[in-house]
Amino acid sequence: MTGPPNASSEERTVDRQPGLSVRLKLTLSYAGFLMVAGLLLLGAVWLFLLRYVPNRAMLYNPDDSPTGGVFPVRSALLEVFAPKAAAVLAFLLVFGLVGGWILAGRMLAPLTRIAEATRLATHGSLSHRILLPGHKDEFRELADAFDAMLARLEAHVAEQQRFAANASHELRTPLAISKALLDVARADPHADTGEVMARLHSVNARAIDLTEALLLLSRVHQRSFTREPVDLSLLAEEATEELLPLAEKHGVTLETGGDAALTDGSPALLLQLTTNLVHNAIIHNLPEGGTVRVTTGVRPGAVVLTAENTGDRLTPELAATLTEPFQRGTERVHTDHAGVGLGLAIVKTITHAHDGTLAVAPRPGGGLRVTVALPAVSPSTGTP
Structure with missing residues (x-):
């Protein structure tokens, strides 16, 4: 017995009946609105004329003597007005259809470019950009948002391919x-x-x-994890205690300090983050006499976990690449527990999953300073 197919791995499509194009719908809407406006205008003119035109009028001779005849003024006026009104309506219909078709085409031209970019992206071409010209309007905002999405997708795909x-x-x-x-x-x-x-x-x-x-x-x-209040200072103490034998084995001194730093997240993942920071600081250190200092603190709206270590001098450019997968800042690592090149990459991923920021900077005397800032929560309520 087989279960239902995995909906997430299948391309879902909806069968739709063919219908009128948006351009044709807009054209008919423009023409219909113009016809309604023309009918209302002609109706208003006709009603205005009826107010001042009598239904019947007597005909007189030039000498002002009555002829005795009665002339139906409204009927005659209607005979003259009706053909003219019909001609005007016919002109408005043709003008509305032609003009509406042209206007609709100009209005929908940006959507055509966006649709073409979408088709190219569907077939794997993420480098194409719409670059819609003109002033900022709804279509320009949509095109710019789509270009930004394509840029993020292209960068994400490239990152995944490198990974x-x-x-x-x-x-x-x-x-x-x-x-x-x-x-x-x-x-x-x-x-x-x-x-x-x-x-x-x-x-x-x-x-x-x-x-x-x-x-x-x-x-x-x-991001499939449950959030709960977590004190980073307690995690720092736990991580340093766990890695103390490794630090003593390689002659690295561990120091911890700081204030309570309460955030909201996964205790297991944040402990993994802290452990990776301390482990990375130990193995990328001086051959002997090295130091690792882990501190926690509170900023306005955020809590901070900082790990500093001694070690080789690093350039800012090299330090900026250390959060990429499989990047190592120095070859001087111990053969045991040398890591797999994912320590800071995991730290970066866990930080972003907790809506935080990660800063990596070289220390002036050598070594590295890694700072993780996460949203703070109230100690009493446990809410941000």
């Missing part, structure tokens, strides 16, 4: 290493299997870490 290529490369590396180790072990039956197994374990652990990081990024992008 997929980098992820494939990063996943291929441990698989290739594993294959090479197995080939060596197969070719030399007398080789030290313990060393091979240890290296295989290390390589597979890195592949698992990378896969879990990719899955976490996918879940965060969907």
Whole structure:
């Protein structure tokens, strides 16, 4: 027994009967309005004339002697007025149809350009832009909004393509290493299997870490998490306690401080964010005698979590790229717990999913300062 098809993976279309084009509808509307206006005008003229024209009038001779005849004035006037009115209405009809067709075409020209851009985008051409000229109006706002959407889509698709290529490369590396180790072990039956197994374990652990990081990024992008009040200062303490053995192993001193910083979000994801910041600060540090300082604070309308570490000097340009997936600021990382190049990328994704901002800047003496700002909530009510 099979279930219903997945509606999200299918292209939904609606069968519609063919109808009149919008241009023709506007043309008929313009012509019909012009005809109604003409009829009202002619009706008003006719009623105005009736007020001053008697129904019948006596005919007189030049010497003012009555002839005894009666002339139907209104009937005669109607005989003269009706053909003229019919001609005017016919002219208004033709003028309304022709003029309405031209006006409708000019009014709908921007929609034609927008529709063409939509068709190109449907077939994968996201680089096309409408660039509608003219002054700002409703059509110009629609075209500009559509251009902005295309720009965001193009950037998102390019980012996803780079991410997929980098992820494939990063996943291929441990698989290739594993294959090479197995080939060596197969070719030399007398080789030290313990060393091979240890290296295989290390390589597979890195592949698992990378896969879990990719899955976490996918879940965060969907924003499918429950929000509740979270104190960033408590998360900072928990993360530093968890990573204290790693810091002691590499001679890095951990320091924490600051005030309570209450925000609204997922405790698990925000803990992952804090842990990634501390972990990244530890492994990208001085070979010995390094320092990591994690602080929390409150700004107007926001709470701040800052992680600073000592390390190599970085340029602002390089620091700005560290939040991209698989980017590393220095090759001087420890061989164990070296990460998979997604630490700050995950931090950036979790921050944006919580409607926050992320700032990465090099420290003057070397190292990095990463600042996460999230919306603050009231300690008493738990509301923003």
